[in-house]
Structure formats: C-alpha cells, structure tokens
Amino acid sequence: MICIPITAGTKKEALHAIERSCRLADFIELRMDLINGGRLEEFISAARGDSDSIKIIVTCRKKEEAAPAGGTVLAKSTARNTEEKIALLKEAIVLGADFVDIELAEGQAAIKELQAFCAKHGGKTKIIISYHNLKETPALTELKQIFHQCAKFKPSIVKMVTTAKTIEDNLITLNLISYAQKRSQEIISLCMGDKGGISRIAAPLMGSYLSFAAVERGGHSAPGQFTVGEMKRINELLRSSRTVPEAPVLSAQRPQPQNYILLGNPVGQSLSPLMHNAALKKMGIEGTYSAFCVQDLRGAIQGMRAMNICGASVTIPFKVAIMEYLDDVDDDALKIGAVNTIINHHGRLTGHNTDWLGLTVTIREAMPIKNKTFVIVGAGGTARAAVYGIIKEGGLPVVVNRTPEKGKVLADEFNCPFYSFSEIGNIKADCLINTTPVGMYPKDKSPVKAGVLEAYKYVMDVIYNPLKTKLLKDAQKRGCGIISGLDMFVNQGSEQLRLWTGVEPPRALMKKTILERLTQVE
Ligand code: NAP
Numbered sequence: 001m002i003c004i005p006i007t008a009g010t011k012k013e014a015l016h017a018i019e020r021s022c023r024l025a026d027f028i029e030l031r032m033d034l035i036n037g038g039r040l041e042e043f044i045s046a047a048r049g050d051s052d053s054i055k056i057i058v059t060c061r062k063k064e065e066a067a068p069a070g071g072t073v074l075a076k077s078t079a080r081n082t083e084e085k086i087a088l089l090k091e092a093i094v095l096g097a098d099f100v101d102i103e104l105a106e107g108q109a110a111i112k113e114l115q116a117f118c119a120k121h122g123g124k125t126k127i128i129i130s131y132h133n134l135k136e137t138p139a140l141t142e143l144k145q146i147f148h149q150c151a152k153f154k155p156s157i158v159k160m161v162t163t164a165k166t167i168e169d170n171l172i173t174l175n176l177i178s179y180a181q182k183r184s185q186e187i188i189s190l191c192m193g194d195k196g197g198i199s200r201i202a203a204p205l206m207g208s209y210l211s212f213a214a215v216e217r218g219g220h221s222a223p224g225q226f227t228v229g230e231m232k233r234i235n236e237l238l239r240s241s242r243t244v245p246e247a248p249v250l251s252a253q254r255p256q257p258q259n260y261i262l263l264g265n266p267v268g269q270s271l272s273p274l275m276h277n278a279a280l281k282k283m284g285i286e287g288t289y290s291a292f293c294v295q296d297l298r299g300a301i302q303g304m305r306a307m308n309i310c311g312a313s314v315t316i317p318f319k320v321a322i323m324e325y326l327d328d329v330d331d332d333a334l335k336i337g338a339v340n341t342i343i344n345h346h347g348r349l350t351g352h353n354t355d356w357l358g359l360t361v362t363i364r365e366a367m368p369i370k371n372k373t374f375v376i377v378g379a380g381g382t383a384r385a386a387v388y389g390i391i392k393e394g395g396l397p398v399v400v401n402r403t404p405e406k407g408k409v410l411a412d413e414f415n416c417p418f419y420s421f422s423e424i425g426n427i428k429a430d431c432l433i434n435t436t437p438v439g440m441y442p443k444d445k446s447p448v449k450a451g452v453l454e455a456y457k458y459v460m461d462v463i464y465n466p467l468k469t470k471l472l473k474d475a476q477k478r479g480c481g482i483i484s485g486l487d488m489f490v491n492q493g494s495e496q497l498r499l500w501t502g503v504e505p506p507r508a509l510m511k512k513t514i515l516e517r518l519t520q521v522e
Contacts, residue, residue, distance in 0.1 A: 001210040002231055003027035003057065011038030015046050020215055022050035024228045027210055029057040029101075032088060033066055033080075040088065044095045057128065058092035059101040060085045065132035082110050090117050093125040101128040101159065104150050111153050126156035128188075137162035137169035137191060139324030143176055144334060147187075157186045157209050164191035164224075170199040175328050177206045196224045201234055258287035259307075260500060263300055263322070264315035267291040271465075271514055272313055275493050278513040282506045283497075294318065301325040305347055311500035312342040313493075319381045326351045336388045338381040341496045352499055355382060356389030358492025359433075359462070363390075366483045367431065367458050370394035375419075375427055375456075377447050378435035379406040382462055386435055387414045400424050402436075424452055431458040431483075432475075439469035450474040457481060464489045467518050486514060 004021040006028055008014040014035045021028045030043050040058065047054050060080060080088065089100040093114075102114055111129065118125050129150040137143075143160060150158040160176055162169065173189045180187035186209045190199040204211045213228040226234070258280075262272050268291075276289035287310070294300045297318055304312060314322050319338040323329055326342065329351040333339045339351030359382075363369055372395050376386050379401035387397045391414060399418045401407030411418035419427055438447040440463050448471065453459055459475035464485035472482045490511045497505035 001026040001204070002213050002228055003029055003210045004215055004228060005029040005031050005059075005212060006043070007031050007034040009034070009036055011035070011042070014038055014043060017215065018043060018047050019050050022047055022054045024215065025054070025213070027055045027057060027098075029059055029212070030092075030097075032058065032060040033063075034061075040091055041095055044092075044097060055098040057099040057101055058089060058097040060088050061101075061132075062103050062105060065103055065105065065130075065134065082106055086110055086114060089114055093118050093121050097125050099126045099128050099156070101130050104129055104131050104146070108153075115153065127153075128157045128159050129153055129155040130159035130161070133162040134192075135163055136165055137172050140172045140175055140326065141323045141329055141334065143172065144179060144329075147176060147180065147185075151180075151183065151185050157188060159188040161189075162191055164193045164196035164199070167195055167198065170196060170202070171327055173199050174202055174206055177203060177208050179328070181207055191224070193224045197226070200224065200226060201231075201238075204235075205238065258285050258310045258501070260287065260289040260311045260313075261304065261309050262289070262291040262313045262315065263294050263297070263318055264291070264313075265293050265295070265317065267293050267315070269465075270315065271489075271517060272315075272493065274517060275490070275510045275514055276313075276497065279494075279497055279505050279510050282509050283501065283503055285501060285503075297321055298325060301349070304342070304344065305349070308344070308347075310344055311496070312344075313496055314340050314342065316381075323351055325349075332356065332388070336381075336384050338384060340492070341499055343499055353385060354492040354495035354499070355385035355488075356392070357495045358488045358490075359386050360389040360393050361491045361495075362483060362487040363431070363458075363460065364393070365487065366481060372396070372431065373398060373427075373429035375400055375424070375429045375432045376435060377401070377424075377432065379403070379410045380435065382435040384410060386433055386462075387416065391416070398427055398429060400427075421448075424448060425455075427455075429456065431460060432456045433460040433462070434469075434471050435462050437463065439463050439471055441465045444470050446470040446474055450478070453478050453480055458483060460488075461485050462488055464514070465518060467515075486511065486518070490514065 002025045004025040006014055006017050008017045018028060028047055044056060047056055092100050102111055115127060118127060131146050147158060147160060162173055164170055170191050173191050176189040177187055188209045190203045200211055212225055213231045214225050216227055262270060270291055273289050273291050280287055319340055322339050326349045329339060333351050333353035336353050336356060339353055341352040341354050343350050369390060374390050374395055375398050376383050377400050379399060390397045397416045399407045399411040400421060404420055407418045434447050436447050439445050453475045458481045460483035461469045461471050462485045463469050467486055475482050490507055494505040494507045494510060
C-alpha cells in the first residue's frame with residue numbers, strides 16, 4: 001500500500017496535493033508540522049470528499065525527528081509543544097482520522113494519554129508509534145530494543161525509520177519486518193537517504209504495512225523517497241519477474257565442503273578445533289573447523305560472507321561486539337546479550353547462544369534445576385548465560401561478583417538477588433557455579449574460600465582446563481557433588497553442530513577427544 005505525505009507549504013497547495021494524492025494512493029499522511037495555514041478539519045473533509053476509500057494518517061512530527069522535506073520548510077506549527085501536539089492528535093481522533101502517529105520520544109505519559117482518549121472515542125482511530133533516526137541506522141540489537149519499547153504500548157503499527165549510511169543498513173531495517181511479524185506486530189520499517197532506496201522497494205514486498213512515495217520529483221517528505229509512478233513501475237516489474245523459473249541444479253554438481261571457523265582473540269589454546277574436527281569427520285561431513293585470531297571483527301565477518309563459511313563459534317572478547325555485524329540475533333541470545341554461535345544461511349548471518357543450553361543440560365544430568373537455588377559467581381558473559389538458563393528452567397539464581405556495580409546490573413536485569421563476596425557465607429543455596437576465569441590453567445586458585453563450600457550439595461566450575469580445578473577439589477573434599485566444565489564445553493559445542501548441520505552430533509566421541517588431550521597435559 002502506498003502512502004503520500006502531504007507536505008505542501010500553504011493551505012491552498014495542501015488542498016491541491018490532497019486532491020491529487022487521493023486519486024493515486026491508498027493513504028495520505030497529513031504532515032501538520034509542514035503545512036502552514038488551514039485547519040485539520042478542512043483537510044480531512046477535503047480528503048473524504050475526494051475519495052471514499054482513502055485512509056488518513058495525521059502526524060505532527062517532532063522537529064528532531066523531521067527529515068528535510070523536498071521544497072518545504074518546517075511550518076510554524078513545529079513550535080508546538082507536546083501538550084499542543086497531543087491536543088492536535090486528539091482533534092484528529094474526534095474528526096475520524098484513520099491513524100494518528102506519535103513518536104516514542106514523546107514519552108509514556110503522552111502516549112498513554114492519547115491511547116486513553118482514543119479508547120474513550122470508540123477506538124476507531126488507530127495509533128502508530130514511531131521512531132526516526134536522521135543520522136544513522138543503529139545496530140540491529142539496538143533497533144530491536146527500540147522496537148520492543150514501541151511494541152510494549154501495543155500500538156496498531158510500529159514505525160521504525162532510520163538513515164542508511166551504507167547499503168548494508170537496508171538489511172538491518174528489513175530484518176525488523178520479519179522480527180515484528182514473528183511477534184504479530186504490524187510494522188513500517190525502512191531507511192531514508194540516497195542509500196536507502198533498496199529498503200523502500202523491498203519493505204512492502206516483505207510485509208511492511210505501507211511505503212511512502214511522493215506525487216512528483218521534489219515533492220518528497222524524506223530523502224530517498226520515490227515518486228508514486230516509480231514505485232508502481234518497480235512493483236509491476238518485480239511482480240512480472242517472479243514468474244521466471246529458477247535455474248535447474250546440475251545433478252553432477254558435487255556438494256560444497258562445509259567449513260566452520262572460531263572467531264576470538266587469543267585462540268591458540270582453544271580445544272574447539274580439535275573437538276569439532278573430530279565430530280565433523282565422524283558425521284561424514286566434508287569440511288574443516290579452523291580457529292582465527294581476529295584483530296578486525298568487521299573484516300572477519302565480511303570474510304565469512306565472502307568465503308561462504310557455513311558457521312562460526314565466537315569466543316572472548318567478541319561475544320557481545322559481534323551482535324552488531326549480524327543480520328539477526330535469536331531471542332535467547334538477545335536476552336542474554338551475547339552470541340557464541342553464528343549460522344550462515346545463504347549469506348544471512350544469524351546469532352545464537354548455546355552456552356546457556358550447554359550449562360543447563362550439564363546441570364540437569366547431575367541434579368534438577370526447578371525450584372533449586374544457584375549461586376552464580378561472576379557477572380560476565382557466561383554468568384549472563386547461566387542466570388538466563390537457570391531462570392528458563394525454573395531455578396532461582398543469586399549473583400555474587402567482585403565488582404558490585406556489574407553484579408547488581410545483571411541481578412536487576414533478571415530480577416534476582418545480588419550479594420557481595422564478603423556475604424557469600426550467608427546465602428542458602430543448593431549449587432554454586434563459578435563463571436569467572438579464576439582457577440584456569442596454569443593457576444591453581446579458587447574464587448571462593450574452601451569453608452564456604454560446606455553449605456552446598458553441588459559445585460560446578462565452567463573451567464575445563466584443568467579438568468579438576470582447585471574449586472572442584474575443595475568441593476569434593478567437603479562431600480559436594482561436582483559438575484565439570486568439560487561437559488558444558490562438549491554440550492555447548494554439540495548444540496553448535498546441531499544448529500549448523502541439523503544432525504545429532506557424536507557427543508561421546510567429542511568428550512573422549514577432549515578428555516584425552518587434557519589428560520595428556522595433566
Ligand atoms: P567475562 O565476560 O570476562 O567475565 C568474567 C567474570 O569473572 C567477571 O564478572 C569478572 O568480575 C570475574 N572475574 C575475573 N577475574 C576475577 C578474579 N580474579 N576474581 C573474581 N572475579 C573475577 O568472561 P566469560 O566470557 O564469562 O568467561 C568466563 C570463563 O568461562 C572463562 O574462563 C571461559 O573460558 C569459561 N567458559 C567456559 C565455557 C564452557 O563451555 N565450559 C563456556 C563459556 C565460557 P568483574 O565483573 O569484577 O570484572
């Protein structure tokens with residue numbers, strides 16, 4: 001569906017533009033921040049007189065979110081404060097506008113006031129909550145967070161418009177469309193600017209509620225907008241080209257090798273290549289898994305796309321930073337805030353997190369998680385995966401961390417208690433999990449005093465080198481059940497292989513391979 005924004009400077013020009021637009025488009029958007037003179041009532045009744053079917057959106061864009069429009073300057077009305085603007089949008093509701101658009105930046109109180117007013121007047125006018133970024137396209141994870149801030153008000157439509165600095169920015173806004181659809185939320189998502197044309201064309205085909213177009217060149221309300229004629233011609237061309245049959249696959253074509261990589265820095269000590277290569281061989285998959293010590297993350301991701309690498313593991317220090325380079329991040333990884341696995345599906349990179357699954361599968365093999373209390377020592381990436389996984393399985397995490405500020409942020413985010421190290425002896429819990437690197441080879445150290453462990457039935461260490469850390473030795477001496485980081489390592493790795501190949505990986509062989517290597521070292 002095509003919407004023409006009415007951006008004419010004067011009342012006379014606006015009425016003329018409304019008349020022309022009602023013949024050409026499905027929607028008109030009355031940009032009250034750009035029209036000088038005339039009353040909303042006159043514009044709405046003119047549009048209704050011109051067309052029985054036209055849908056009307058009323059908008060009074062904030063100055064900070066109004067892109068420079070072709071040939072028009074911001075009207076005096078942009079001086080309206082939030083109160084005056086809400087009054088105008090309420091008037092639009094009373095006059096029977098089909099949609100009113102309010103920016104997320106106007107704040108919760110203004111949005112709720114408008115929603116309540118709309119409900120009181122029969123709820124016929126629908127609400128669009130919008131976000132515009134005139135400078136850039138933020139990373140996909142940030143945009144998803146903004147999307148959720150809009151969606152939590154349950155509007156009819158969320159509108160997300162950013163500025164494309166690169167062609168790739170189009171992919172980010174287009175990604176939001178399927179993300180919103182999965183959550184049954186109508187969305188308008190596109191990029192402005194000279195580099196944003198791809199999204200303006202692709203968005204409606206991918207399910208964006210509508211796209212914007214100008215009546216003629218120079219009449220656009222935002223940079224990069226096509227004219228209605230151009231939009232219609234492009235759509236006709238795309239529709240007709242859809243009937244072209246796909247090229248046949250040559251039966252003699254050999255399957256491509258499936259190659260995988262590890263992205264981290266450092267990676268020299270990693271046992272992932274050993275484990276994954278043994279598994280790929282056993283699974284009969286032609287391909288290799290190689291470790292890359294990465295200096296330039298963006299370059300590494302470009303290389304991954306160019307070389308058609310099927311998947312990647314991500315390790316320290318890139319588990320958070322990687323997210324902005326991906327086309328999509330699944331819900332678990334988004335909530336954890338870290339990605340340790342990438343799948344490359346025909347050039348589209350999606351991020352996942354298998355650490356939480358590796359950890360919970362390992363704990364479940366030793367003890368139940370539901371209704372049990374777990375002290376998580378640490379507040380880094382692995383601690384986040386642990387807290388997330390334990391909550392997901394019905395357990396109760398308690399965070400203990402060296403830096404209280406970091407620990408409290410994690411605890412607050414997941415709504416669980418935080419204790420400092422000095423208070424650890426006061427906590428009553430079933431299992432203690434170390435997620436810090438304290439105790440890693442070659443240092444024989446424990447993150448907690450041995451006496452503290454007497455309070456626990458189980459103690460887990462995510463470290464797997466050495467196999468039995470000082471923490472686990474101390475725990476065993478005090479009669480606790482111990483859970484090793486090796487099983488977590490194998491389980492998270494086997495989940496990666498399952499995601500990449502869709503085939504059940506040889507877990508026993510993977511564990512044996514690592515065990516042999518680690519016992520050689522010991
Ligand atoms: P991270 O994000 O850097 O977090 C490390 C955490 O440990 C931080 O909260 C830090 O506390 C704390 N810490 C560091 N040194 C400490 C010390 N000397 N005393 C007390 N606390 C200390 O690291 P990560 O990605 O979570 O990785 C942590 C460990 O998990 C690594 O050893 C990694 O190899 C292991 N791991 C194992 C598996 C597996 O499959 N077995 C999977 C993932 C990770 P502050 O907040 O105070 O800085």
